[in-house]
Every structure is written in structure tokens, then in C-alpha cells.
Amino acid sequence: MQAITYQEPFKVLVKTVPLPQIIEPTDAIVKISSSGLCGSDLHRMRSSSFFFHFEIKDSDDQHNSLNSVYRNDERGPDKDTIMGHEFVGTIHQIGSDVNKNIPHDQDRFKIGDRVLSPFTTCCGEASQVYGVIYDGHGINGAQAEYIRVPLASTTLVKVPSEISDNLGLLLADILSTGYFCAENGLNGLIGQREIKCDANSYDENDVLVVVGCGPVGLMTVVSAVYLGAKKVYAIDSINERLMLARDFGAIPLHLDLDDPVQTVKEATGGRGADVVMEVVGNSSALELAYKLLRPAGMLSSVGVHNSKSFPFSPTNGYDKNITYKSGRCPVRRILERTTQLVLTKRFDLEKIITHEMKLCDGEGAYNIFDKKLDGCVKVATLS
């Protein structure tokens, strides 16, 4: 089959590779109809990813062997690792134990079922991200014709027929991550009510800011608006992305032309934003997020950072009484809520997928996505 593979820093290559096989009886093989390119793939392609260095704690225990530890190695995955972690497809082959503990016939998986997966495998105890293999440990990714899905019964989710492949891709990662970021921000805000001495519910005068309008930032805007936020600023330096943020309900602010810190200060009587959501993954964005925040505000961050330290000091954090939440999105845990969001059809989410390209154009797809050419926001590759 064909697959987009990691070769060396800044180089991916479409190659013919062997078809994946069932290894464990709990595996399934999925035939991929559509896979996405994500900002996290760029971290890996640039080899700046600190993600998931695997530590085998007990090689006889499948769960323990999946435990990942975070190390800042700043290197790419193993050569020939298949990239990608967002996909929708159909079940092609099922391991003998996949349906073993599923009591009801309608919940069992069958060949041909249309499925998606969160960007990690899931079993409630451990998880691993697709497309991340270091020193031989990890699993291949989804930018291919087929993928092996470990722990398939708890990882795969059947896709309702009214949800298109492209919407399924968004659910698998970036919509869920944006929702996680917004929910963390708004929940944290409610937790700060006592400090702000306001009513104990969302106040429509509260000001939110999303730093970064890439695909994940745009989904954060959508989620914040969906969750009830009335005033959401969105910052980026790419006009097309700012216009999409505006279409989804945000007030666009150009990073270099609009002086976001000053604008937000003026809009809040000098106080600063109540919630800032950082959706970029670099130090200058996190520093900006800190500057935008009011005292006792909530900083919710989903950007994947490879810096070893914060751009603001513990003293800064203390002095401002900030609450900081971050982390990898537990997609599976919030998938029901994001599926509801999709089913409302309130937002034209698919318009962020600006490019649909063939898998065999994989190198071109990375180039367009990485350099943000031709108005590119998000790329789906079709097998």
C-alpha cells in the first residue's frame, strides 16, 4: 500500500510499504477513506517533537508496555514511520478477541463498519498516539491506505451516517481538542468567581481570547461560542484564518497590526481577558497569552510546546493569581459532547478543510500545509 512516511528532519516521502497485519487478537485493520494533516504532524516532521518516548516497563504486559514517558529529545520518529493520527475508514479485518467483551450484538464491530478513532488508542489505562515510533516502540499512523488499530474494541467509534468523513476527521482530534481547551477555560473561569466577586454563572461581559487561528484554534473559537461565550477575540497573523474565526463568531485581531494586548485592555477597562486559550505551541504565543490575561484569569493551553521552561516565571504566575490548565486532549472522554456539537449543524465546520489531496501527493500536501500556501488551513488526504 501507499503511505506518507517520515524520513529525516523536514522530509516526508510517499512510499510503498507492506500492508499492516493483525498482531494481537484485540487488533483491527481499518481501510482508510480519509486522513488529516495536523499541526502536531508538523512538529514531528520538523523533528522538534518532544512527544512520547516509550519506556517498556514490563514487556509481557501489553498495558504497561504502552505507557509513554515524556522526554524532550527533539528528534523525529524512526525513519519510515507512517505519519498521521486522524482518520475515518471502514473495518477491513477484525482480531478474534475484539468483540469478546461486547455483550450486545448492535455494539459489536463488523467488517465494513464506518469508524473513527481518537488520535490515540484507548483502553482507559494507557494510550499511544498513531504515527509515533521511537526506537522501534509505538504505532504507525493513518496517512496510508490501511492502519492497524490496537485495542480496537475500546478505541474505535462507529460514525453516525449523518456525519461525513471530513467531520469525522475533525472529531478524531482537532474539534475535540478545541472543545477541551474551551471547556477548560470556561470551567476554570467559573472556579475563579469568588476572586472576581461576580455571580456564579457565565457572565456575558467576560472576555475570552483565542491565541492562534490554525485549525485547532478555529475549533476552539467554535467550541467557546457553542458553550455560551459572547465575546471572543481571536489572534493570528494570517488574514484568511482571521476571517474564518470571524465567521465562527470571534472578533479577529491581527497579531502585528492590531496591538492585541492594548485592544483587549481597552475592551476590559484595563483589566485583561478573563480567559485566554493558547492554541499555537510556541513560547511567544504563551507569553502573549500571559500578557493578555487579567489577574486571577484562566490560561487554558493545548499548544504542544517543546520548550523546557515557561516564558513567564513562577513569580509572574503567583503575582497574577493565574490558573493554568494544559494537556493532551482526552478525545474519547468528550466525543459525545463534540458529536452533539457537530449534529446541531450550527457551524459550517467543513469549510476549514481547504484542501483535499490524494495520498500519492503526500509530499505536496505537507508542503502546502507547512508553508500555509494557497490559503491552506487544513488538508485531508484521500486514499
Ligand code: NAD
Ligand atoms: P497550525 O500550525 O496550523 O496553527 C497555528 C496558528 O498559530 C497559525 O495560524 C499561526 O499563524 C498562528 N500563530 C503562530 N504564532 C502565533 C502567535 N505568537 N500568536 C498568535 N498566533 C500565532 O497548528 P494547529 O493544527 O492549529 O495546532 C495548534 C497547536 O495545537 C499545535 O501545537 C498542535 O501540536 C497542538 N495540538 C494539541 C493537541 C492536544 O491534545 N493538546 C491536539 C492537536 C493539536
Ligand code: ZN
Ligand atoms: Zn493532531
